[in-house]
Structures are given as structure tokens and as C-alpha cells.
Amino acid sequence: MTQPRLLGGRYELDGVIGRGGMAEVYRARDLRLDRVVAIKTLRSDLARDPTFQARFRREAQSAASLNHPSVIAVYDTGEDTLDGNPVPYIVMEYVEGRTLRDVLQEEHRIAPERALQMTDGILRALDYSHRGGIVHRDIKPANVMLTASGEVKVMDFGIARALADSAATMTATAQVIGTAQYLSPEQARGERVDARSDIYSTGCVLYELMTGRPPFQGDSPVAIAYQHVREEPIPPSQLDPSIPQYAEAIVLKALTKDANYRYQSAAEMRADIQRASQGMPVSAPTMAMNAGTQVMQGGPRTQAMRPSSTMGYDLPPAQYAEPERDEGNGKKVALWALVGVLAVGAIVALFMIFSNGGGSDNGNQVTMPSDIVGSDQATAKQELVSLGFVDGNIQIKHKTDDSADKGQVLDVDPAPQTKIDKTKLATTQVVLTVSTGKPKVTVPSVKSMSEDDAKSALESAGLKAGPTQTISSTTVPKGSVVKSDPVSGSKVEKGTEVTLYISSGPGKTLVPNEVGKSVDDAKSDLRSHGFRYSINYVDVPAGQADGRVMQQTPSEGETANRGSTVTLTVSRAQQDQPTPPGSGVPTPPWGGGGNNDN
Template sequence: MSEDPLLLGGRYEVGELIGRGGMAEVHLGHDTRLGRQVAIKMLRSDLARDQSFIKRFRREAQSSAGLNHASIVAVYDSGEEHSIESGGAKVAVPYMVMEYVQGRTLREILTDRDHLPAEEASRVTEGVLDALAYSHRMGIVHRDIKPANVMIAKDGTIKVMDFGIARAIADTAATMTQTQAVIGTAQYLSPEQAQGQTVDARSDLYSAGCMLYELLVGRPPFVGDSPVSIAYQHVGEQPVAPSARENTISEDLDAVVLHSLAKDREKRYQDAGAFRNDLQAARLGRPISAAAMASLAALAAGPAAISTSEPTEVYAATTRPRDGSPGAAPGSTTSTFPAAVDPAERGRRRGATYVMLTVGIIAALALLGFGGSQYLQMREDAKKVSVPVLEGKPRATALKLLSDAKLGFTETTAKSDTVPEDSVIEQTPGAGTRIDPETTKVAIVISTGPNAVTVPDLRGMTVAEATEALTTAKLAIGTTTKVDTDDQPKDRIVSSDPTLGTSRPPGSIVNVSVATGLVVLPDLKGKTQDEAAAALINLGLTPKTDYRQTSRAKEGTVVDQKPGKDEKVAVGSVVTIVVAQKLPPPPVTTTPSSSSSGSPSPSGTPSPTPTDSSTPTIPPTP
């Protein structure tokens, strides 16, 4: 006999495994309440005791739940399943319930097809950019755009997965990491990510450019033996134009790709909409932006700009004999006597020699002076050290890096809505600057926390869990209101005030509504049987149908319900609806005709007469 499937949250059946990553497993699931297929992502059981992974998983749910876009895989619900280990310890395993997309990832498609035609690659990337434009407006940076995180549904819809969780799921390719965070997959890493700098929306656009490059030519712009070697290329090497690897690619599409891969984020596309507009223009044969064409021209001029002088042409020397005969052929040697020179000419030559000698002495002294200054400069440079990357790092980490580099520092504080509390907002001098530790100190600005914090998603949590989540977000729980609804199981939070994603000052109160586990019955009388049953199912109730014969209501409509309207019942209860049926037709009886003389009726046949209890039978007239 087969085991009963695992049921999460009282409604989600966990089915077969359909995906696995570095941190989570994805199962095909079934929502028993709404009767639909879903995808259920669960934290791996071996990581369920690690609080850092649990926090990352929760952060993924909070980031993704606030996104509602056709090109983004939707997150329907989240929660935690409590299990008992063999030793008796109770472990909470978080899970997320997501939209189930039937299709294939771009990584799987590229494995089969090597690369895509330019028009198809452009269309797919435009869909990804649509999703990024929306997520960036919502304040969420993906940080891990790559083919493995983009799905093509069976109907051709583009779906971007794993928003805000670049640290959670590992790709098959190597991953670059920094303190406390995975910052992206090496082949699609932006230069600022590779250098440990803060990441913004333009970093996603660079990664999208790397993905577009691979879709067009079958390989990312930079490859190497290790993630570190690839990261170095992202920072210091220019990509080869896609058309150099696939000659069917147009010059305009070259320009769009190369502009998206500009090393300096200030010189690449500044928002996903501009990137998408240029990509669509290149696909449709319309003019693209001047900025994109400038990026193409700059890359094309790069190697040629190293030297602009014309090559030196070398000619063979010829010598004419004193007798005036033609010179010897190139390569031959002809000896001559020196020509006679008059005294005036000799004086001019001697003066020129003195000038040349003087110039030579001056040049030698200049070189000597330059060499000495260079030597002194080298000695000074030898004492200098490079300032490490501090921005975005926790204060303790930053101080350790400064100590290792034997650099002094000064410290100030400031509020920041983007940098976590007790982390470095800004540093002066900047990372990579070489300074003399004896004369220069590094100034760092430490975040004291945000001016405002965002209300997290509390839906589906218990009051205790919500209290913990709000405390972590530097907010406080307020009043708890009981509501009758089937949106959440009993004692789970249905909504919050302020709502998810609202910004509030730290310490603000958040009121919550908690499900009682009850629902209020509507008035079902007069509805059709199907309408009443659907209304009950939508409330999480089970309809049961009885029938009653009556002439006072239309057949198939509800004439009664048990319990009655406005009564409260527990979610999952059985509600009886009484449905009208037609009365059976009245019976028909035959009454023979009779007369006083006993003679037959004029027609010679008996007359059928219906019998009705209210109408007496009248004998025929003789």
C-alpha cells in the first residue's frame, strides 16, 4: 500500500522531484483547495538547521511575493513544515508554493541547439528585460540573470525565475562569492560584482547582455579555467563583437550587445527599458540609440588607437662613383674618397657639432634627473599600499581588512536605506587607490540603519512567527484582529496594516488580521445548484445536495440550506443545499359513461373523464 503524500499547510500535496539546486529542491505539487498544479520549493533538509540558509530562503519568499508580472514566475504562498528528527529534535523546513510552468529553461535549449537565431534571441531577451524593468521599479535587483534562470513556456511565454535569490540557488557553472553573499555566476558577472562593489539595476543589465551574447553565438563573452580568471576578464578585457563569431549578426545588434557590456556602469544602458527599446529597434531594422553606436565605434577604434603613426618605409642605399657613372646595384659595396671641403663649410660643420654636443649633454642631464626622480618615486611608491574594498562590508570585516593592510582610519556614521546597519556606506580614498599609510588615513562611513524599513510579507505566519519577522525588520506587532475567511488556515495571518512592501520608520506598529478558521455562509436560496456548489467550494466548504419536489420554485434552484445564511461554520465543513425538483404529473383515470336507460353514449364509446378530488363527476345527460 502506497504512503499518503506529504501535505504542507493543510492543502499542498508534495509530488515528484522536478529540480534540485545548491540550497533547495523543487517538487511538483497539487493545491487541494483550488485543484491546480503548483511547484513547491523546499529548503534541503540537511540545511534546515542553518539559520543563514533559513534567512536567505525567507528573504527569497519576501522578495518574490511582491512581484506580479506576466514574465515573472509567481509565488502563491509560503510557510514552514515542522518535522521531527531521529534524535527527537523539532526542525522547521521552510517552503514556497509557486506557479508551475510547463516548459524548458534557456540552459536546456542551448544545450540542444548551441545558439538561437538573432530574431529569436532578441525576442527572448526583450521578455527578460520587461521583467527586469518591472522588478527594478519595485526596488528588487535579481543579481543572477543567466540562461538557467529563464524559462520558455510551451506557449512561448518568457518566465524569469528566482528573483532576489542569487545567493540561494547555484547554477551548474561556478559561482563567485564574497563575505556573507553569493554575488552571481562567473560567466554573467558584472565588473562591479567582480570587484565587490555595490550592485544596482545596471548590474542586471550587464548580466542580461552576457546572456544575450551567449544566445547569439553559443558561448558567453568570457570563458576561462576558473571563476577568478573569468572575473578578471569581466573587469579588464573587452569582449569580441558577436558578429566576429557569428557573421549573420547585424552591426546594430553588435552595438546593442557591446553597449550593454560596457565596463563602467555609467556608460552602459541605465535602465531595462532603454536596453529593450534598442534591442527591439535592431530586430525590426529601425535606428538604435547614438550611445549604442558610440560603444561599437569605441571598441572598434580601441586597438587601432594604440599607434597612429604611419609605418616607416626602408629603401636600399645607393652610392654614386666619383666619375659620375650610375650607382651600384642595391646590396653592392662601392668605396669613394672623401670630397674636399672648403674652410667656411668646415666652420659651419664644427658649429653644428658643438650645438649637437651641447644638446646631447643637456639631454643626458635631463635623463639623469628623470632617472633620479623616478628612483625616488619608486621608493615612495614602495611604501604605499592599496586601499581594500570596504563599501558594503560589515564594519568588523572592514576594520580587519584595514588592519591587515596596516592602514589607519577615521569613522563617521549616517543613515542609509540601502546599506545594512553596521556596514560601510562609503570610503575615501576609493578601493584600489595606493596611499602612504604614514601620512593618509582611510575615512569610512558606517550605516546606522535605514530612515525607513519595509513591511515584510506576514501572510500565512502565526502571530509568534510574525512577531519575530517584524522584530528582525525593526518593526513591532500591534493589534490582532480575528477575521472569518478561508484565505489562510486557522490562526494564520491573513493580512497586515500597513500592507506588504509599505515603508515605515523603524519601530512602527504593524496590525495583523488572523483567520478564525470559520467562514460566514452566504444566502444560497434562488441560486442554481452549480452556482451554490461553486460558492461553497470557493469558501473552502464541501457541498452536499438533497432534492425536494415542489411546484413553488424553478427546477434546479436552491430552496433551502443547512446551516442557514449568515451562520458561521468551520472551513472544510459540509453544507447541505436543498434543490427543487418538479412534482410528478397527476394520475389520469377513465370513467365509463352511463344513462338511466343503460343505452350506450352517442359515440358508442366510453368517455374518459379525469378524476379530481375537487371536481365531482357529472353523468352524461340521457
């Protein structure tokens, strides 16, 4: 019989439940905690690069800090070997359900109202992660789960950054083509991304849910990325006239090329979806308000217009096309030749991004990586050394920053995207500005405060009030705080999230059976169940059990509030009384043998 494969000496793999171009996902059992988990194992060829390994660990650990109902939890990360090659893996919450990719394959398209509900779930997860400083970078249908109960859960937070930073992933595989369909324009240009990049990708997913196809399609990642940067999506209502204007307005605003004109946060986009669900006007402009794309009459000739974009916003001047002038066929040909050259140049630039990850301009230069800022000091130094910089030439400057963790790189000189000749790497001085960490604050005592007062006290101390938990308490009134986590008096970083435990009152519980027990055992058992007790003693004849519970009120199996009193009736055996002298049966003078031997 074949032995099940064991990862990390702890996780017993059951079977493959999903495959992708980058990884396989297994159903597995955590032997230590006896629970079912999902384990994603990455291809071993992606883990041979030590820089990649460091990034992967960093991003996985960052994702593990997320704790939200709409986020698939990351429990653990590790590395095992297979055929002598390292195999990194991520241990995740196991969820019964389907990915949105599976849903689309089965249903092809989703009704707009339901699609907006699914998108709202994605945005809930993103709003939480963005407030924690984590950008997903790879929102797509394959990374969104729909549970059996219809809840939306997002997975693979942060992992995309580790993958995107590895040149090995930027090959023209089907997986990359799939991912490219959801890239933001700034990702396609190799620029630094923020939370608004996730908004764009979410817009791509919403577009596909409603129309059955992504906003842009092509034969290669380069072709698709070019469209994300330069072309406007077809309005969804042109593909399906039944799509309402408010749904189209929301998706097109999310797909605005310029991030400054998109929804600026997941919360803002959620608010528009919620307004739509309540029949209220949305903030995004509808096509009726838009004076953009127009069909020109008079044959195939197309006039370039100063557009407002299909999203209803003026495009930045750099995106305007120079109007064509009808000054003869020669000038038209020259103009179209120029347009062709520019298009080819853009495609070549995008190809360089996808083939080299933006890290090298040519064979003689090295580009300072963008991901240095935001990484930890050790990882940044390791990455710089791997590019050819000398460790001894990397200087560290420290700076206090309330928004950055201790050891996080705040700035680098030379700046990101600076190109440096390889011949000068050995003598180039690099300065990393590193955060000394957030200041420590003391968790205040909030016991017995109202929930609102406790939250105010936490905010005054520079802390955040996290999700509340409800617990029963016999000493703290209902609605007041029983305790906090971290506990009061502990030192934590400024901005730490504190969980408040709110009293639901004493709470009811079953009364245990104490009849027949010794009084000491009964008292101990009642205390362990949260009850008080009172004792009534009843005299019983000598010879019967002493100190035993004969009766209890309330009886066994009844429910009562914790902290209430259980009355025990306990036996008290009477003592034998000695016989007074001269009373009773006289003793024969011979000692009472009862026989007369005369």
C-alpha cells in the same frame, strides 16, 4: 509501498525535475488546493545560519508579491526537516517547458531575431520587478523558462540576494562558476547593485544565446569576475559574422562596464529591441560608429590606447591605461612588472570578495554590511548582533519615506563598508534610520467611470492603476468600471496598485429549464442566473396541478442576455362550484342508498 514525501503537511513531492548546486526542484501536488506546483528545496547546510534564514524568508516573501505573466509566481514558502536538519522550500507555479540552459544545450545557439524575442520576455519581467523595487541579481539561462507555447518566464526573483549574502555560497563550485559568467562588474567588485546590474546580466544571456558561449569564460569564479571588471567582450560578429549590427549594438551597450553608460532601465533596452524588430535604427551605437579596439601592426608589441570601449562610449578616466613609452627595455620591464602587480592585486581582491562575501578585511576587523540598508529593522538588528555588535548599542531613528515600506532601514551609521576593529564592537554605537512607512490614502469610488477617468482618479489619489479585468454586468454600461480591488473607501499605502474591473455589458448565458417547476422555484432559479421574469397565468380544469410552469420563452438551452426577461406560462386550477339547492338529481327520501328494502 513507499509513502510519498510530504512537505509542510500539504505538498506531496512527485519527482525531481531539476538540480543545481544550491537546490533541487520537485514536481509536487498541493493537496489543499489540488493543483500541481513546483517546489524548490534548498540545501540544509545553507539554512543552518539564522541570519541566512531571515534573509531567505524576506527575499522569498518579496518575490511572492510579484504578479506578472512573465514571472513564475511564488505561491508559498516554508521550512521542513530532513534527518533533523532544516530544509527551507519555495512553492512556485509549475510551468511545462525548458530553461534557456536546456535550450542552449540542445540548440547551441539561437538565431538573433529569436534571441532578441526571448530577451524581450526577460526584460518585460525585469521592468515589472524593477518598478516594484525588486532587483533579481541572478539573471542567467537556468533562471529563465521557455514554455511549450514559446512564452518566457523568469524565476527566482530576490532569492539570489539571500544566497549571495551567505558566505557559504561563495565557494569555487561549478554552480558559482556558472553564476559568475553572468555577474555584473559591480557585483564582482562587491558593490551595491541596482536595476542596471540585471541589464548587464541580461546582456550576458543575450550574448550567449546568439554566439553559443558566455562573453567571458575561465577556470574559476575569480578569473571570470576579473574579466567582467577589466576586459571587453569579443564583439559577437567576430564569433558569428551573420549576427546583424543592430543585435550586436544592443548586446554591447548592455555589457558596458560603467553602469551609467548602459541601458538605464529594462524598458529602455526593450524599446531598442522593439525598434530593431520594426526595422528602425536602434539607439545603441553600432561597430561602424566605434573607434575602439584596433589591431596594431609591427609585431607582438601592444600599445595601450585611450579607448572608447567596444560599446562606443568614452570610458571613465580611471579605466584609461597609461601609454607605453619606448624609453629602453629597462623601463618596459618595469612597466610590465607594475601591470603584473596590479593584476595580481585585483585578482587577490576579487578572491577576497568571493571567499568572504566582502564582509571582512582581515581577521581583526568587521565590515559594516551593505545589505543592512533596504532590509527590515528586525533582520538588520539580528545581522548586526551576529557580527558582534551589542543589541543595547543599536539605536533606532524613525523617518517618513514615501518610497520605503514601514520598518525598512533607510540608512545606517557607521556607513556600509566601514571597517571596525573587533575589539571595539562591544562599545560601538550603531544608528539605524527606519521608515515609518508610506502614508495611507483612501481608494476613491470609481464605479461607472470610464477606464481613463478611473485611472486619473486613482493617480490623483496617489495610487497606481494595475492590470484591468473584464466582467459582465447588468447594471453598469459596457466599458465602464464595475468595481475596484481594493474596494473604494478602503485605506491603503500610497502607491498601492489597484485593479479595475471593466464591464463587458450584460453578457449572454444559457436559459435554464423551468418547465414543470413550481412558480416560486422557477422565479428563484431565474434570479440566480441573472434573469428577470414575467408570468402569464392560464386557467386549467379543477384537479390539474396548480401553480406549475407549463411553458417558457425563451426556451431551455437558448442564449439570452443576463438581465433580460424570461416569460413563464403558469397553470391556475379552477375551483369546484357548489350545486345550487333544488337542482341536479333529487335525493331519495331515505337518504339515497339506492336500494329498496320493501
